[in-house]
Amino acid sequence: MYSIEVVQRDAKIAALKKEISELKSQIKKQREAGSRVVGIESGRRRKASS
Secondary structure (H helix, E strand, O other), X not given: OHHHHHHHHHHHHHHHHHHXXXXXXXXXXXXXXXXXXXXXXXXXXXHHHO
């Protein structure tokens, strides 16, 4: 019984680690996209203010 619980726990941990790595990659993509958007917006503001 103990060994089955350990296997199930390890499987849950592995699934969580996979989810975390996927979330990290999504956040990284969103940050990159966000910085591009911010750059475009600040460029427009500079043109408008000048």
